[in-house]
Each structure stands twice: as C-alpha cells, then as structure tokens.
Amino acid sequence: MFKLSEIIKSIAVSAWFMFLTFPILVIKVNTYEKTIDWRWKNMILIGIASFFLSFLWRYMLKQKEYGSDKKKSKASSFFKNTVKNPKFYTSSIVLILCLIIAFPFVFSIYQTNIMTSALMYVVLGLGLNIVVGLAGLLDLGYVAFFAVGAYSYALLNHHFGITFFMALPIGALLGAFFGILLGFPVLRLKGDYLAIVTLGFGEIIRLILENWNDFSFGPSGIANIPKPSFFGINLSIYETTTYMYFIMILLVFLTVFVVNRLEDSRIGRAWIALKEDEVACQAMGIDKTKTKLYAFATGAAWAGLAGVVFAAKTSFINPASFTFLESAIILSLIVLGGMGSIFGVITGAFIFILLPEYLRAFSDYRMLVFGAAMVLMMVFRPQGIIKKRRRFYKISDSGGKKQR
Amino acid sequence: MNPVLEVSKLSMNFGGLKALENISLDIFQNEIVSLIGPNGAGKTTFFNCITGIYTPVSGDIFISSLPQKTEKENICGLKPNIITKKGMARTFQNIRLFQNMTVLENVMIGRHVRTHAGIIASVLKLKKTRNEEKKIVDDSYNILKKTGIENFANEKASTLPYGAQRKLEIARALATEPFLLLLDEPAAGMNPAETIELGLLIKEIREKENISILLIEHDMKFVMNLCDKIFVLDYGKKIASGTPDAIQNNPVVIKAYLGEDFDFDA
Ligand SMILES: Nc1ncnc2c1ncn2[C@@H]1O[C@H](COP(=O)(O)OP(=O)(O)OP(=O)(O)O)[C@@H](O)[C@H]1O
Ligand SMILES: [Mg+2]
Numbered sequence: 001m002f003k004l005s006e007i008i009k010s011i012a013v014s015a016w017f018m019f020l021t022f023p024i025l026v027i028k029v030n031t032y033e034k035t036i037d038w039r040w041k042n043m044i045l046i047g048i049a050s051f052f053l054s055f056l057w058r059y060m061l062k063q064k065e066y067g068s069d070k071k072k073s074k075a076s077s078f079f080k081n082t083v084k085n086p087k088f089y090t091s092s093i094v095l096i097l098c099l100i101i102a103f104p105f106v107f108s109i110y111q112t113n114i115m116t117s118a119l120m121y122v123v124l125g126l127g128l129n130i131v132v133g134l135a136g137l138l139d140l141g142y143v144a145f146f147a148v149g150a151y152s153y154a155l156l157n158h159h160f161g162i163t164f165f166m167a168l169p170i171g172a173l174l175g176a177f178f179g180i181l182l183g184f185p186v187l188r189l190k191g192d193y194l195a196i197v198t199l200g201f202g203e204i205i206r207l208i209l210e211n212w213n214d215f216s217f218g219p220s221g222i223a224n225i226p227k228p229s230f231f232g233i234n235l236s237i238y239e240t241t242t243y244m245y246f247i248m249i250l251l252v253f254l255t256v257f258v259v260n261r262l263e264d265s266r267i268g269r270a271w272i273a274l275k276e277d278e279v280a281c282q283a284m285g286i287d288k289t290k291t292k293l294y295a296f297a298t299g300a301a302w303a304g305l306a307g308v309v310f311a312a313k314t315s316f317i318n319p320a321s322f323t324f325l326e327s328a329i330i331l332s333l334i335v336l337g338g339m340g341s342i343f344g345v346i347t348g349a350f351i352f353i354l355l356p357e358y359l360r361a362f363s364d365y366r367m368l369v370f371g372a373a374m375v376l377m378m379v380f381r382p383q384g385i386i387k388k389r390r391r392f393y394k395i396s397d398s399g400g401k402k403q404r
Numbered sequence: 405m406n407p408v409l410e411v412s413k414l415s416m417n418f419g420g421l422k423a424l425e426n427i428s429l430d431i432f433q434n435e436i437v438s439l440i441g442p443n444g445a446g447k448t449t450f451f452n453c454i455t456g457i458y459t460p461v462s463g464d465i466f467i468s469s470l471p472q473k474t475e476k477e478n479i480c481g482l483k484p485n486i487i488t489k490k491g492m493a494r495t496f497q498n499i500r501l502f503q504n505m506t507v508l509e510n511v512m513i514g515r516h517v518r519t520h521a522g523i524i525a526s527v528l529k530l531k532k533t534r535n536e537e538k539k540i541v542d543d544s545y546n547i548l549k550k551t552g553i554e555n556f557a558n559e560k561a562s563t564l565p566y567g568a569q570r571k572l573e574i575a576r577a578l579a580t581e582p583f584l585l586l587l588d589e590p591a592a593g594m595n596p597a598e599t600i601e602l603g604l605l606i607k608e609i610r611e612k613e614n615i616s617i618l619l620i621e622h623d624m625k626f627v628m629n630l631c632d633k634i635f636v637l638d639y640g641k642k643i644a645s646g647t648p649d650a651i652q653n654n655p656v657v658i659k660a661y662l663g664e665d666f667d668f669d670a
Contacts, residue, residue: 261526262523262527265521265526265527265529265537266516266519266521266537267521267523268526269505269509269516270516272502272505272509273502273505273513276502276503276505277501277502277503279484279500280500280501281502281513282457282483282484282488283455283484283485283493283494283496283500284493284513284516284517284576284577285485285488285489285493285514285580286485286513286516286517287485390504390505390506390509390558392506392558393506393508393541393558395508395542395545395557
C-alpha cells in the first residue's frame with residue numbers, strides 16, 4: 001500500500017492544501033498593531049493532516065470500488081435479520097412513538113421549536129421529493145409554493161379572519177393551483193432548462209411579494225399572524241410551542257401516509273417511469289402532460305401546507321424568508337437523505353436542519369464542516385444516505401399475492 | 405374487411421432529407437408483416453411516424469381495431485399515448501426499458517393505459533383500487549409468464565441479459581392490450597437459439613391473442629420463415645412488397661441489398 005508513487009501523491013496533496021489554506025490559516029493581520037502574524041505552525045499541521053488523510057481517502061475509494069460487497073454482507077445481514085424480526089419492529093415503533101410524544105415535555109422550548117422546523121422541512125422535503133425524486137423534474141423554485149401557503153394564511157387571516165385550521169387546506173389547494181400554473185409553461189422543458197425556468201418562477205413570486213405593496217405589504221411583511229387556537233383556550237408560550245409541535249407531527253404522519261400510498265400506486269409508477277424514459281413512457285400510453293402536472297400539483301400542495309404552518313409558527317413573514325436558498329436547502333436535504341426514498345428524506349431533513357443548529361458551538365466552521373460532509377457524501381454515497389429500494393412483489397403462481 | 409392498419413402516402417422529412425416518401429402499406433387482421441431495408445432506409449422513422457413520436461409531413465394513417473365492425477379512423481398526428489390507447493404498441497430498436505424499475509414494474513407500466521386509479525383513489529385505496537392493483541400485478545405476471553421471463557420478475561430491468569430485455573420490451577407492449585404490435589428489430593443481438601424462441605413467441609402471440617404484427621428485422625432467415633407479407637424500403641421509398649418468395653426473387657430488392665453483406669439464405 002505504501003508505494004513510493006502513493007507517497008509522492010500524498011506529498012503533492014499536502015503541498016496543495018498548505019498552499020490553499022495559506023491565506024486564511026497562516027497570515028493573520030493584527031489591525032491594532034498593524035503587524036502581520038505568520039502562523040507557520042498551522043501550515044505544518046495542515047500539511048501533516050492532509051498527508052495522512054489523503055491515504056485514508058484513497059483507501060476508502062478503493063474500499064468503495066471492490067471490498068464493499070463482501071464486508072457488507074455479514075454486517076448487513078445481521079442488521080436485516082434484527083430489523084425484520086417482528087418483535088424488534090413493533091417494539092422500536094413503540095419506542096419511537098414514546099420519544100415523539102415525550103419530546104416537548106423533556107426538552108426546552110428552544111429544542112421543541114427547532115424540532116418543529118425540522119418537521120416542517122420533512123414535509124417540504126417529501127413534497128419536493130414527489131417532483132424531483134419520483135417524477136424527475138428538477139424544480140428549483142419550490143420555495144414559491146411555500147411562500148404561497150404562508151401568504152395565503154397571513155393575508156386571508158388579515159383580511160377575513162380565516163383561522164389556522166381553515167387555512168391549512170386552502171394553503172394546500174392554492175399551492176397545488178400554483179403548481180399547475182407553473183407546470184403548464186414548463187411541460188416541454190427538461191433537465192437544466194427546467195431548473196432555470198423554475199428558479200426564475202421562484203424569484204418572480206418573491207419579487208412580486210416584495211414590490212406589490214398594496215397586496216402583500218411589501219418587504220415589511222405581515223406581523224401578528226395568530227397561532228392556531230386550541231378550542232378558544234388561551235395558551236402560554238410553552239403550551240403553544242408544544243401544540244405547534246404536535247400539529248406538525250400529525251402533518252408529517254399525514255404526508256408520509258399519503259406519499260407512501262402515492263408512490264406505490266398507478267400514478268406513482270407513472271412518475272417513476274417518466275423519470276426513467278419519457279419517450280418510452282408515452283409509447284406505453286402514459287399521458288406525459290397530465291402526469292407531470294399531477295406531480296407539480298401534489299408536490300406543491302405540501303409546500304402550501306408547510307407554508308401555513310410556517311406563518312403561524314413565526315407569526316411574522318416577509319419575502320426575505322422565501323429566497324432561493326430555501327429551495328436549495330430543501331433540494332439538498334433530499335439529495336443527502338436519498339432521493340425517492342421517504343425514510344431517506346426524513347433522515348436528510350433531520351441531519352440537514354438539526355446538525356447546523358447543534359453545530360452552532362463551532363459557528364465559524366460549521367458551514368465548512370457541512371460543505372465537506374456534502375462533498376464526502378457525493379463521493380462515497382451518491383445515492384444518498386438511504387438508498388431507494390424497488391418494491392418486491394411476492395407472487396404465488398396460483399393466484400397472485402403480494403407482500404412487502 | 406378493413407385492414408387493421410392502412411397507411412397511405414406517408415411522407416416525412418428531416419430538414420432536406422426525405423426520410424420517407426409516399427409510403428403506402430396495409431396490414432390485415434392476424435397477419436405477421438415485415439418491413440425490411442438496408443440501414444438508414446427509414447424503417448424506424450416509419451414506426452416513429454405511425455406511433456405519433458414524429459408528426460408526418462403528409463399522408464394518412466387509418467386504423468380499425470375491430471375490422472368487421474368499426475369504421476376506420478385517421479390517427480395521423482395524434483400523440484403517442486393516445487395512439488397506444490387506441491391499440492398500437494411498439495418496442496424500440498435501442499432498448500428503452502425503465503432501467504431502474506423491476507421487470508414486473510415495467511410490465512405494470514404497460515397496464516397503466518387500461519386502468520383508472522387517480523390520485524385520490526390511490527391515497528384512499530378503497531376496495532376498488534386495491535382490487536385493481538392486485539389485478540395489475542396478476543395480469544403483468546401472467547404476461548411475463550407468456551413471454552417466458554417470469555423468473556426475473558423482481559429483478560431490476562437493467563440487470564437482465566440482452567435477449568431477456570428484448571422480450572421484456574415485447575411483454576411491456578403486450579400489457580397495453582394492442583391489436584397491432586410493432587417490433588423494431590426484436591431479434592437484434594440475440595443468439596440463434598433465442599431467435600428461434602422469439603419466432604415461436606411471435607407466432608403464439610398472433611394465434612392466441614389475435615394480434616397482428618408488424619416487425620422490422622435484418623435477419624432474413626427469420627423474416628422469411630415468419631412473415632406472411634414483406635414490404636421493402638430503400639432511401640425512404642417503398643421499392644417492393646409481396647410474399648417472402650416473391651421478395652427473395654425480386655431483382656430490385658436484390659439490387660438494393662447488393663454491396664451489403666446480405667444473403668437471403670443466410
Ligand atoms: N431525428 C432525426 N433527425 C434527423 N435525421 C434523422 C432522424 N431520425 C432518422 N434520421 C435519418 O433518417 C434516415 C432513416 O433513419 P432510420 O432510423 O429510420 O433508418 P432505419 O431504416 O431504421 O435504419 P437501421 O436499420 O439502421 O435501424 C437516416 O438517414 C437517418 O439519419
Ligand atoms: Mg432502425
């Protein structure tokens with residue numbers, strides 16, 4: 001393993017890293033005394049670290065190429081057997097349910113709040129996953145539907161006093177409506193072109209909200225959006241937070257239920273086929289237009305729903321909350337978690353939203369760590385943390401029974 | 405009796421290239437018909453035109469799915485999915501399976517056009533939808549059995565051997581319940597044993613399912629043994645048509661194939 005050529009390669013890598021990090025880690029300008037500190041020690045540390053890490057890197061790449069199958073089989077078969085064991089299965093579900101219910105009572109308001117936003121991103125992720133992960137339509141303007149949901153609650157409440165629970169379905173429907181509205185012009189577009197146009201659409205919605213003062217109150221946004229009421233009882237801040245948390249939990253369950261059903265249905269299969277091969281899909285009699293619009297509408301509906309919750313949760317919204325960055329985050333969490341897989345998207349959302357919160361301690365480096373983690377993921381596990389498995393149909397020859 | 409497919413004076417251009425010029429052809433119920441011709445003659449383009457993938461420049465395409473009863477219907481310029489719904493299904497020369505879906509799922513996609521569950525029905529999953537789903541699985545599996553690839557049912561389509569992939573294309577097309585099956589070089593890349601099997605399968609489809617077949621093929625022995633009627637294209641023009649015997653002895657056809665390493669007795 002330690003051939004000369006490899007050592008030379010590693011030396012080159014470490015030299016390159018020393019050069020790259022030179023301006024940030026070595027030079028330090030002391031603005032008070034107007035002197036420059038040369039921190040050569042950092043350079044040496046970087047050199048040594050990258051030298052050894054480059055070996056690890058190559059070793060992992062090799063592992064990925066061939067060794068992985070063999071090693072996996074033992075560990076993963078043990079894992080699978082444990083998971084498949086019905087006792088383990090039911091007990092772990094009960095455990096998770098207990099954890100979910102206990103969470104807001106055990107942890108602080110702050111933690112519950114963060115968890116509620118993570119759950120909101122689960123819903124957003126699952127919605128976008130319909131469009132991107134299943135139907136293969138790269139939508140970079142997804143945040144627009146989130147904005148539609150949020151503003152529909154804020155404005156309807158402001159003008160007509162519509163309550164939160166009435167706004168939920170309205171937000172979802174309006175989201176779906178805008179999904180179709182966007183869907184029509186981009187039906188013929190694919191891949192990069194689709195991405196660009198949807199990105200543009202997202203920005204248009206934001207710019208309209210920013211500039212149409214009479215309608216949306218412009219950049220100053222809308223404040224005092226009421227939290228959901230609990231049968232008319234006044235709740236304390238702590239109670240409202242807990243209440244929001246449980247509403248969000250229910251919405252996540254609803255989303256998972258619906259998306260799971262859809263994925264496994266006639267429509268869901270059509271979406272996946274559309275992603276695989278559009279021409280073959282049409283030749284099999286699938287209406288491309290309809291199927292795409294269905295995907296845009298069902299995907300956007302969840303964003304609308306999440307938007308209503310967002311408005312209620314923060315009780316203040318303005319266009320700045322709906323920038324392209326949000327779309328990018330939602331898309332990244334899908335990619336990180338595992339495109340097309342429900343469990344993957346949930347995992348992705350938790351990692352993507354919770355990790356940066358808890359990494360706040362290292363606030364200077366958290367984006368760096370995060371970026372590095374994303375790059376590593378793409379190299380070593382491009383399919384995401386959880387890989388989507390195709391469904392297995394068990395067929396007995398006599399009739400035809402199917403099971404998971 | 406009407407022909408199941410009647411194409412009249414079909415033309416197609418790509419820029420200046422006349423890919424098809426005034427092609428007329430008809431296929432009657434229960435016939436196996438072949439379309440042959442040298443590379444680049446326009447055979448695949450012909451398929452693409454009659455299945456709606458391309459819109460022809462001029463010409464008419466009539467179908468009558470129930471030749472005894474129905475009037476003929478012009479399908480020229482309709483969308484591919486509508487044409488499939490009307491009962492014409494095809495395979496592709498360069499295999500176009502849904503690679504990351506399982507073999508069974510590929511066939512289940514073919515059932516899409518004959519089933520109904522929408523979004524709301526799929527979410528509620530009431531009895532009707534459950535039964536439909538079950539029927540989709542059963543029907544698809546039966547089609548796999550018919551084509552002899554049921555052993556691969558739960559495998560990813562991309563992992564199949566080449567011959568089985570070609571068969572899966574046929575299975576998927578059959579799932580749409582066509583009255584006319586269009587096969588674009590179904591035997592390409594198959595070994596001799598597989599080719600013979602394929603010939604039997606095609607005959608069986610014709611007999612048991614009452615489906616007419618139009619196929620493009622370069623394997624002359626295969627074509628001559630299987631087909632009732634042959635049309636020959638060259639540079640976008642129809643240069644001959646007739647029974648296998650007539651075609652084999654037609655000097656125009658022989659000339660078109662000269663210079664290529666084709667041997668009718670091969
Ligand atoms: N989309 C297209 N754009 C431009 N030219 C095309 C297109 N499709 C086909 N052609 C041209 O039309 C002619 C006929 O092509 P076609 O694929 O129909 O031939 P073919 O008979 O199927 O040949 P092969 O036996 O090699 O499959 C060729 O000259 C081809 O280059
Ligand atoms: Mg061809």
